[in-house]
Amino acid sequence: MLTLRGKGKSPKKFATVAVPHTKQLSPSPIGAPKTLGPLSVEESELLRQLDLSRMPRHVAVIMDGNGRWAQRRHLPRIAGHRYGTKTARTTIETCARLNIEALTLYAFSVENWRRPKVETDFLMQLLREYIRKEMPLIQRNNIRMRFLGRIDELPLGVQKDVRQATEQTAANTGMCLCIAFNYGGRAEIVDAMNAILAQRAGNGINGHATNGHATTRRNGHAPAKQKNGDAGEHARFDSNGHFQRITEDEVSSYLYTEGLPDPDLLIRTSGEMRVSNFLLWQIAYAEMYVSDTLWPDFNRARLLEALVEFQKRDRRYGGLQQPNSPARSDEASLADSPHAAGK
Numbered sequence: 571m572l573t574l575r576g577k578g579k580s581p582k583k584f585a586t587v588a589v590p591h592t593k594q595l596s597p598s599p600i601g602a603p604k605t606l607g608p609l610s611v612e613e614s615e616l617l618r619q620l621d622l623s624r625m626p627r628h629v630a631v632i633m634d635g636n637g638r639w640a641q642r643r644h645l646p647r648i649a650g651h652r653y654g655t656k657t658a659r660t661t662i663e664t665c666a667r668l669n670i671e672a673l674t675l676y677a678f679s680v681e682n683w684r685r686p687k688v689e690t691d692f693l694m695q696l697l698r699e700y701i702r703k704e705m706p707l708i709q710r711n712n713i714r715m716r717f718l719g720r721i722d723e724l725p726l727g728v729q730k731d732v733r734q735a736t737e738q739t740a741a742n743t744g745m746c747l748c749i750a751f752n753y754g755g756r757a758e759i760v761d762a763m764n765a766i767l768a769q770r771a772g773n774g775i776n777g778h779a780t781n782g783h784a785t786t787r788r789n790g791h792a793p794a795k796q797k798n799g800d801a802g803e804h805a806r807f808d809s810n811g812h813f814q815r816i817t818e819d820e821v822s823s824y825l826y827t828e829g830l831p832d833p834d835l836l837i838r839t840s841g842e843m844r845v846s847n848f849l850l851w852q853i854a855y856a857e858m859y860v861s862d863t864l865w866p867d868f869n870r871a872r873l874l875e876a877l878v879e880f881q882k883r884d885r886r887y888g889g890l891q892q893p894n895s896p897a898r899s900d901e902a903s904l905a906d907s908p909h910a911a912g913k
């Protein structure tokens with residue numbers, strides 16, 4: 571039996587939950603059980619409903635509602651963002667503890683530059699502060715950090731911190747925490763297409779496409795190794811002289827999320843029914859979960875609730891109902907399968 575118990579003392583408020591052997595987490599270097607802290611009765615009950623062997627591999631979150639949360643308290647909007655970092659901390663620790671492979675948090679979109687400068691300046695500083703403050707927790711939990719977005723367009727100080735955090739955590743082997751920052755789903759696909767075009771035009775990894783875009787990724791990472799042959803003419807045509815078509819795998823390998831499984835679960839807080847230009851390619855088969863709770867109030871119980879709901883979904887990927895359908899979208903490239911077209 572694995573006991574999830576923290577430092578909580580009050581038997582009334584907190585419960586200890588014993589996870590049956592079949593639900594035990596696999597041995598993992600991430601997070602000692604006590605890092606979950608004391609569990610409330612509600613959390614214990616939700617955890618009991620969760621099948622820990624069928625967790626989503628990748629959870630993506632649109633953290634929405636910070637402004638409304640602050641306004642309801644007659645506070646400036648930025649107070650909502652600041653409080654939102656606490657929720658991010660709980661979410662990160664909980665997901666790492668539950669052996670989720672990847673968690674992506676949408677912290678700043680390319681469209682967010684339309685907000686007042688005081689707010690965008692604050693969000694830039696908040697990310698820097700967040701990295702500095704949370705690095706011990708990140709390291710303690712063996713978390714790898716990645717940043718998704720046009721990092722090279724950010725203020726230099728932010729770029730420096732982002733690159734440093736990526737490097738400092740690169741050797742960690744636990745959950746991958748992706749912060750989508752200056753991120754746009756369409757921008758990501760455009761960047762991938764430009765990188766593919768440039769590669770095929772034979773300009774090499776550090777060259778420039780004819781439109782002037784560098785062929786290095788906009789988030790500073792070199793593109794994945796080209797799979798379709800040499801650069802130049804050879805790259806554009808196969809041995810039969812046919813034009814090489816771009817494949818779904820090739821596009822995926824040029825996205826910021828290269829190497830990560832696609833999200834199985836997309837959570838959006840604050841009740842809005844929109845995707846907001848988030849991971850447009852990757853969420854093709856994600857289960858959506860919209861919570862009315864505003865992000866700063868999206869506590870551990872609400873997260874567990876989302877995970878429980880996810881496990882009730884019947885994932886069909888456009889096919890027919892499968893007996894014992896797994897919660898995780900395991901490696902098979904369903905997109906390339908003849909059964910892919912569908913709901």
Ligand code: FPP
Pocket residue numbers: 633634635636637638639651652654655658675676677678679682696697700749840865
């Ligand atoms: C959307 O709420 C939220 C954002 C644009 C910023 C999200 C940032 C955080 C949660 C804090 C930073 C977190 C990390 C991990 C660095 P909104 O402002 O659009 O809310 P509203 O719809 O109520 O106005």
